[in-house]
Every structure is written in C-alpha cells, then in structure tokens.
Amino acid sequence: MPPRKGRTRARRPRRSAGGRLLLAAAGLAALAALAALAYVGYLDWEVRRRFEGKRWALPARVYARPLELYAGSPLAAEELVRELSLLRYRHQEAGPPGTYVRRGDELRLRTRPFEFPEGAEPSLDLTVAFSAAGIADLRRSDTGEPVALARLEPLAFASIYPAHQEDRALVQLGQVPATLLAGLVAVEDRNFRTHRGVDPRAVLRALVANLRAGSVVQGGSTLTQQLVKNFYLTSERTLTRKANEAVMALLLEGHYGKDEILEAYCNEVYLGQDGKRSIHGFGLASAFYFDRPLEELDLAQIALLVGLVKGPSHYDPRRHPERARQRRDLVLDVMAAQGAAEAAELRRAKARPLGVTREAPSGVTRFPAFLDLVRRQLAGDYREEDLRSQGLRVFTTLDPGVQLRAQDAVAGRLPELEASRRLPQGSLEAAVLVADPRTGEVLAAVGGRRFEAGGFNRAAEAVRPIGSLVKPAVYLAALSRPDRYTLATVVEDAPVRVETPSGPWEPRNFDRAFHGPVLLAQALANSYNAATVRVGLDVGVENVLETLRALGAERRYPAYPSALLGAVEMTPLEVAQVYQTLAAGGFRTPLRSVLGVLDVEGRPVQRYPLDVDRAVDPAAAYLVGAALELAVREGTGRPALDLLPPGFSAAGKTGTTDDLRDSWFAGFTEDRLGVVWIGADDNSSTGLSGAAGALPVWADIMAGIRAAPLALRPPDGVETARVDPRTGERASGWCAECVELPFLVGTAPQLPSPAAEALQKAVDWVRRLF
C-alpha cells in the first residue's frame, strides 16, 4: 500500500521516539497489571490457605473429676456448695444453667451441660436433699421424678499453652450472645452485613470525624479488615499494609460468608494481656474478666467486652476502671442508637458496676503439682507440641476438695513444726499424695509448700530414702512363707551384727532399747529395727527386694542388708504405688491421674482404663494390713488416732531416716491412701521423726476429707485366733493381754496341751450361751 502523502511523512519521525515510549509504557503497564494480578493471586492463596484447616494452636484444657450426685452418696451439703463455688455457680432462684439456691438441707440447682468422653450430660434442674449421712434424695425439680445419677461439669483447672502463649477458648457463632454480635457490629462496623469487605462510607465518615476532632477518634476498618490485620499481618501501620489489608479483606469476603468471618473474628480479636499470656477471643475474655462463661454475661458486661476491642490495654477495666466505664457506657449508647439494646435495659446497664473480678483467674493453674503428674502420664502418648496446640481435652482424677485440704494441712503444720524444732522459717518442705487405693485414682498432689508456684514437684521428683516404710515389704516376704512365719511368730528384737564389705553393721532401734522376744505383728507395728533385720536376713534380702518390686517399686536396688531398714530411695509417688497394692489387698492398680483424652472435636482419642494385677498373695497382704492397722491402733502410728474421729481405724507406717533427715508417713483408710513426706531440700536434719512430722499432716488430711474408717476384709482362707503375746501361743481362755490376730487357715498356733484344749472348748461353749 502506498504511504499516504504529507501526514504520515510528517508523523513517522515523531512516532519512533514518543511512540516507542508509549509502547514501552503500555508494556510496563501490562507487566505491572500482570504483576499486580499475580500478587493478588498470591494474597488470595494466602487468605484461603490460612482460613481453612487448622487456624489456631489451641491449648489443651485439663479438667478435674466431675462431681457425681446420687442418693446414697456420702457428699455433704457444704462440699456440694464448695464445688458449685469453684465452678462459679451463682445464687439465683429458678435461674439459667449455672445457678443454685440453698434452703437448709435442700439445694436446688440447674446444672450446666457438658460433653464427657462417654457422651453428653444435659443441663438438669435438680433438687438435692441432704441428711447427716449425705445425699438422701435426688430428683428433678420440675417433674419430681427421681434421678438415679447426675454429674456436674468438671472444673477446668489448667491449660497447657501453645509456645506463643496465645490463649483462646473457641466459641461457635451460636454460642456468642446475639446482643454481643449486635453490639460489635453497631460499634465497630455497622454495615458489616452489606459491605464487601471494605466500607468506603465508613472510611469517609471516619475521615470527617477525625478531621473535625483533630485526632484519630474513629476507625474506618471493617471487622473483616480487622480480622485480616490480626490474622495475617503484623501490626505495622503503613500505607502498604493498609492496601494489602483492604485487598485481602475483599478476597476473604469473596471466599467466605459473613457468619464464618464473624465467628473467626470472635475467636481472634485481642482483648487483654495476662503477663506473657495474651487473651484472644470473647470466650476466653469472658472467663478472664468476669470468671464466667460467655453465655452467662449480662448487657453491661457484654458492652464492656465490645468496648475493649478498640484498645484492651487502654481500657483495661482493672487498671483503668474509670476509662473502662466511660467506654462501656459509650458502647451502650451506640448500641441503643443502633437498635441493639432497649432504652430501659440501657439505663439499668449503665447503673451497674463493671462486674470485673478483682484478679484475673490464674492463667496456668492453681494446682501445678497435679498438672505435672498429668503431663508425666501423657508424655508417653503425646508429644509436648501436640499437648500445646491440638485443643485436647484432658479428663483427670483430681478432686479439688481433697487437693485443697491437703494444701491446708501442709500450710497449717509446717510453720508449727519449724517452730517446735527451732528451724528457720521456710526451711521445711513437704510432698503429699492422696489416692483412692481401690481404683488407683490420684485425687491430690502437693509438690511443695508454695502450692501455686510450680517448679520442682517433690511428689513425683524428690528421691529420698524411705526408711521404715520398707518394713511392710520385709514382713510381707516373711508372711508369704506361712510355714515359717505367721503374725504370732516370736522374733528376737535383740542386738544383731551384720558383716558387710564396709565393716560391721549393728542397727539399733529408734528408742535405743532392745525389746527381746516379740510377736512378728508387734515387731512391725512398733517398727523394731533389730527384729526386722533378723527376719529380713532370714528371708533373704533378695526376696525382700523382689517383694518390693511385686508391690510396684520399679527401681532396682542393690541387695545390701541396709535395704531392710530402708536404705532404698523412692519418690512419694512411688511409695504411694507400693502402699496402694497393700491397701488393695495385694491387687496392684497403677496409679493414674488421667482417665481419658478427647480431641478438639470432642472425639475420644485416649482412654486409661482401670487395670488390676494380682501382685502378691492376698492372704499375706491381708496379714500385713492387719499388722499395719495394729501399728496405728497401738504402735508408732498411734498419735494419728488423737487427730481422727473417735473410734476411727486406719492402717499405716511411719518412716524416719538416719539423723532424722526424712519424715514419712504412708497410711490408708477404707477409701483413701495418703503418703506424706517432710524434709529439707538440702537434706539437712530436721529433727522430725515420721510420727512427729509427716503423721500429723496425714491425719489432718484424712480427718478433713472425712475418709471412711478402715474395715479390712479377710480373704478366703484366713481365720482369727487369740494369742498370748508373751509366749506366742494360743490363748487358752481368759487373758487380759491377749490379742486377736489373723492367720492363714491351719497356721495359727495350736493350744499347748489337750487339757488346755478341753478347757478352751468348755469356755467357748459357755461363752456361746450368752
């Protein structure tokens, strides 16, 4: 085609310069657009990736045992009230879940629903009637129908946090009160339901308001933008960030619905600080400020939380109550203006005090020693990072009432003991374990005298020589040989000399005396060292250690004779395992502090069942139990009875080590096993024997938790006989000093002569007449 005349000729030279520029500019613009598109694509991918799947690292929640309610339970009214108080139930007549009223011996409560590993427990309106013996009657308040069994929700007493120390209690949108959602939208983003992620009108409004005020008084960010900011971005407030935020907000709204975004917001929003732990989400904020579940907040409290969104530190109700109150009232006004609250409610709400608890509930736990036991048990099955991030729900055996009593006993006795022995204040330390010996469930653990501090958990970590606590193993080994030993076997508590590689060993008794011939039962009850060594050497140290292993001691010990007097080291937890087997008549049940674990969805992921193992001969175990009962009735454990109700019975063993460095008591009643250790961390002498130090703490605990008195049940193949302690022979008739002892059938000492036997028969016949 021939070029056009004139025009083209004139233009061509110009195009080659400016035209190329234009082309280049167009090219660049295209590239920029492509880059922008790619970038947006990347943001889009980021938005979706983070929003799906696991968004948050959730701490594990740890629960105590749930309190079971049933007619026939020995639970006292005070104990139920204490549990309700721990669970933050409020006084209210015929109220919503989480309320109760008490009228004398009757209590009416509406329980909160809860998802247990075995299934859901619904909310129930219950009337509980108490008698002196415990719960006499349990029925539904509305229909009057009897209820066989109900349980309260378990106390959440601990959390195991993600490493970044963010804490939240996830809520679903349905669990967030409608008023709070309405308030949030009214105050923070009134067009939330209609905009696309960014609200230009809000931005404009904010601009105007800020210009007018001369400072930033209003934000134009939507809830979506705020979510993006917290969820994805750092807190820099640059223009690029703002731009990114806007784009991502639009993208978020493109992919997800308003409800999903709102729910994420409610769980993400930063609402406070507790030391290193940051409080995220309304669910946790409700507990943090009001110690109450989100569903139970009133309008004023809701308004306070909504107000905190703008600046949790600035409006901290504990540190700046006046500011918080003004902010809350402003929020109430906005809510009323936007129709989220009624005028009458508004007036009432403004009149209310902030309602914030004085102190934030402890972020970690009130019971760190027990939590430590829990972690030890879980460590075998869960990695630490899973514990911290999967939102697991851990169901434990902790009994808060028993735990608090154990703590009280330690707090009460230690200063007294320090004073009595003229020890420096604070020098004594203690460890306590309380368990139900029949089920192996650990009810309480005290790791030291500063209960809430955590740190070294002496109950599970302090390895100490157990002294006389080992003796039941010696006598159990002996009594497992009924052809050689019975409880009436006469043993010599006389000086004994043992040749050891490091020289001769001549053990002496605590009272420095030797008691001559005594019954085996008395040797154990009075904790005679010399007699024990004789018996132990005769049985064989190896066999004694074998018995100790059968009882549940897992450590290996060298077979030195000194082991017979307790030169073996254990933690209080290990001691508790050994005594659990004894208390359960020879059936060892591994002590456990965790019963089960649920995942974040509420699905069971782990069970720790009730295991039992016939570890030692039940008849021999029964005999040892009887001797330990004698120890409390008449032996070294006697002082316990002065601190327990009249007529009480228990079994137990005192333990004292060389130079009085360790004071131990391990004992059990019908339903409770307790191990107490008292000593000094630097292993110095405290001057306290087991009876002087650990025993009173043990007795205080047992009395305080209303332990049931021991009622040992002889197994098949055991009979009783009266024996003369002076001779070890069968008592023939009237004998003031005679004792009734159990024996394996056929091993009781026989009567001395046919004549005496005839006499005995006659006497028994006469006795039977009356």
Added chain:
Amino acid sequence: MRVRGVWAAVVAAGLGAGCALPPAGGRAAPGGDVPWSEAPAEGRTDARTGAAVASLSRAASDEARAGRFDAAAATLERAIRIRPDDAELWTRLAEVRLRQGQPRQAESTALKAAGLADASRADLKARAYRAAAEARRALGDAAGAREAEEAAARWGGGR
C-alpha cells in the same frame, strides 16, 4: 463417634428408677461363648446407692449386648467408682475385659472380684472364678484354668 446412647440410656434408666431389674440368667454375648449373665444388680447391697449403680449396670449391659465393649467397660468403671467393693461390678468388668480381648486383665479382675465377694454370695464367687478360668484358658494356662473351675465348683457354680 460419640456414645450418646449411653447417656440416653442412663437418663432413661434414672427417670424410670422404679423399674424392675433385669432378670437373672445366661445370655450368649455376640461372638463369644462366655454367657453375659445378668444377675440382679445388687451384689453386696448398699440399698441407698442401688439406683445409681443399677442404672449404670443396665447401661453397661446394653452396651455389651450391642458389642460396644469399650463403652461398657467405661460405664462399669464409673459404677465401680461409686461402689468399689461391689463384687458383681468387678465380675462384669472381668467378663467385659475378656470381650475386649484382654485376658490377662480379665484374670486379675476376676480374682479381685472373687476376693471381694462375700462368703454368703456363693453364686458371685462361682461366677468370678468361672471368668478367671475362661481368662486362663485364653492365656493358654490349662492347669490354672482347671484350678479356677474347681474353685467355681466348690462354690456350687458348675456350668
């Protein structure tokens, strides 16, 4: 999977606490030759806790019959927590352990149950020893199983 049926059963049982207890007698468990017998849930009676333990007992029976042995064990453990000296609960737990394929646990649990049973409850003793015998058979301990069967027979509990 949540075991909602358990709680529904317990609540239903609780609301109908005056209902009759299940009849005694043997009944073959699914897939096993050990009868899941249901002696009346009284054991060493403490009548006051009877309703609570009875309702859990019934729930455990239902779960076992439906083949949900883990759930039955959990329910029995809950009952044992309320009445830990109840030989009948322990015996049932032993029977469930057999169904859960845990013969070693079943043996020890059965022996514990036998020890807890009062001498006046020969039927419970026999049942516990029978469960121990079954467990020992599963463990390949023929001699021990014979011993346990003899103990059961001594308490008058021949099959």
